Amino acid sequence: MGNDTGNIGRRAGAGAPPDWLVAGRPHVWLPYAQMKTAPMPIPVVRTEGSRLTLADGRVLIDGMSSWWTACHGYNHPHIRENVAAQLEAMPHVMFGGLAHEPAYRLAARLAALAPGDLDHVFFTDSGSVAVEVAAKMAVQYWINRGEQGRTRLLSFRFGYHGDTMGAMSLTDPDEGMHAHFKGYLPEQVFADLPRDEDSTKALDAILQRHRGQLAAAIVEPLVQGAGGMKIHDAATLQRVAEACARHGVLLIADEIMTGFGRTGAMFACAEAGVLPDIMCLSKALTGGTMSLAATLARGHVYEAFLSDTPTAALMHGPTFMGNPLACAAANASLDLFEREPRLAQVAALSARLAADLAPLTGLPGVVDVRVKGAMGAVQLQSPDIPWFRARFLEEGVWIRPFGDIVYLMPAFTIPDDELSQLTGAMVKVVHAYSDRLAP
Numbered sequence: 001m002g003n004d005t006g007n008i009g010r011r012a013g014a015g016a017p018p019d020w021l022v023a024g025r026p027h028v029w030l031p032y033a034q035m036k037t038a039p040m041p042i043p044v045v046r047t048e049g050s051r052l053t054l055a056d057g058r059v060l061i062d063g064m065s066s067w068w069t070a071c072h073g074y075n076h077p078h079i080r081e082n083v084a085a086q087l088e089a090m091p092h093v094m095f096g097g098l099a100h101e102p103a104y105r106l107a108a109r110l111a112a113l114a115p116g117d118l119d120h121v122f123f124t125d126s127g128s129v130a131v132e133v134a135a136k137m138a139v140q141y142w143i144n145r146g147e148q149g150r151t152r153l154l155s156f157r158f159g160y161h162g163d164t165m166g167a168m169s170l171t172d173p174d175e176g177m178h179a180h181f182k183g184y185l186p187e188q189v190f191a192d193l194p195r196d197e198d199s200t201k202a203l204d205a206i207l208q209r210h211r212g213q214l215a216a217a218i219v220e221p222l223v224q225g226a227g228g229m230k231i232h233d234a235a236t237l238q239r240v241a242e243a244c245a246r247h248g249v250l251l252i253a254d255e256i257m258t259g260f261g262r263t264g265a266m267f268a269c270a271e272a273g274v275l276p277d278i279m280c281l282s283k284a285l286t287g288g289t290m291s292l293a294a295t296l297a298r299g300h301v302y303e304a305f306l307s308d309t310p311t312a313a314l315m316h317g318p319t320f321m322g323n324p325l326a327c328a329a330a331n332a333s334l335d336l337f338e339r340e341p342r343l344a345q346v347a348a349l350s351a352r353l354a355a356d357l358a359p360l361t362g363l364p365g366v367v368d369v370r371v372k373g374a375m376g377a378v379q380l381q382s383p384d385i386p387w388f389r390a391r392f393l394e395e396g397v398w399i400r401p402f403g404d405i406v407y408l409m410p411a412f413t414i415p416d417d418e419l420s421q422l423t424g425a426m427v428k429v430v431h432a433y434s435d436r437l438a439p
């Protein structure tokens with residue numbers, strides 16, 4: 001532990017870690033971390049816009065928007081004011097039997113924003129649970145319609161849908177940790193995205209082989225995020241939707257990462273002209289302020305649950321369902337999408353990312369450079385991730401690569417000069433990596 005502290009401290013010229021970090025460190029189990037070797041996390045004491053202020057006074061420019069959530073930048077005054085007012089009035093009441101304006105207003109607004117008749121909104125607390133609810137809706141939809149046996153889902157290679165058991169079962173088995181949980185995880189069906197004629201035929205064959213067993217297919221529209229920032233075109237997504245329609249399975253769009261402007265449109269499936277039966281939203285829903293998620297269903301899905309039989313109801317209900325603080329944050333975030341030119345900012349950001357990162361194409365060790373909306377990724381040949389993370393800190397930026405991907409997903413509101421610092425650091429560090437590879 002002492003080692004880790006020194007590591008980041010000395011390299012980036014930081015001060016000693018604060019007492020609370022030293023005292024709490026043995027007790028906090030970190031995400032996706034081998035705790036024996038995990039470096040000391042970096043203490044943050046304040047956020048503002050696209051800046052993270054560290055405990056020792058240093059400031060990092062943020063290229064991650066906190067796992068892609070803080071789309072308006074941190075501490076946006078409009079969101080802050082609305083959450084503060086809601087905190088005064090009512091931080092929380094149970095959703096069973098009681099109603100409150102923030103959730104009911106938000107549901108109506110999401111229904112109006114979402115494509116087609118995705119009009120029925122089920123609130124949960126996290127993206128993974130939104131996916132669990134979508135899967136339960138899909139499986140029970142067929143049961144309620146009198147069709148038994150449709151208990152599996154189809155998912156795509158490089159997909160990521162969350163960390164709870166059902167959601168994890170839908171995540172690419174080669175990327176995730178299915179091996180540890182064999183026998184406990186439901187076994188789903190996997191296919192390649194239908195990018196061309198061959199893979200479209202293969203998808204059809206898989207859907208045919210599992211006829212009568214599949215409730216739905218789930219896809220991250222246009223960009224597969226945690227599976228490696230892999231982009232596909234609208235035609236590919238349309239082929240997915242067509243295949244689902246041909247074989248009579250529901251389509252779930254997991255827009256948890258792509259939703260709310262990240263790909264350039266409010267929702268990626270709308271951009272591609274695809275109307276899913278069920279859609280999952282979370283990450284940027286509250287502008288990065290609170291944990292909240294929503295599963296939206298189309299009319300025919302919702303109607304399959306309307307019955308005189310009590311057991312036909314959707315049996316789900318998180319304790320903090322529709323939390324008023326989170327819904328107030330989400331309503332304020334939607335206000336900002338209405339009042340401020342967010343999608344135009346995404347378009348400008350996209351052009352800057354493309355222009356600034358293009359020179360990295362073709363360097364030794366650089367496999368691919370790709371930009372979609374406010375996401376710019378550089379795929380590398382077996383990069384040394386700890387080296388990259390340390391180098392970015394030295395450059396005064398918060399960029400956290402994973403797998404073979406170094407990427408930027410900043411706030412849509414990031415000022416030009418701060419964006420230049422991010423792309424400048426990216427270009428400099430990838431060049432240094434590439435030079436190290438060159439003979």
Ligand SMILES: *Cc1c(COP(=O)(O)O)cnc(C)c1O
Nearest residue numbers: 126127128160161162225256257
């Ligand atoms: C992050 C993510 C999830 C899981 O959301 P959590 O809030 O972390 O549970 C699911 N699907 C996609 C596409 C995601 O990016």
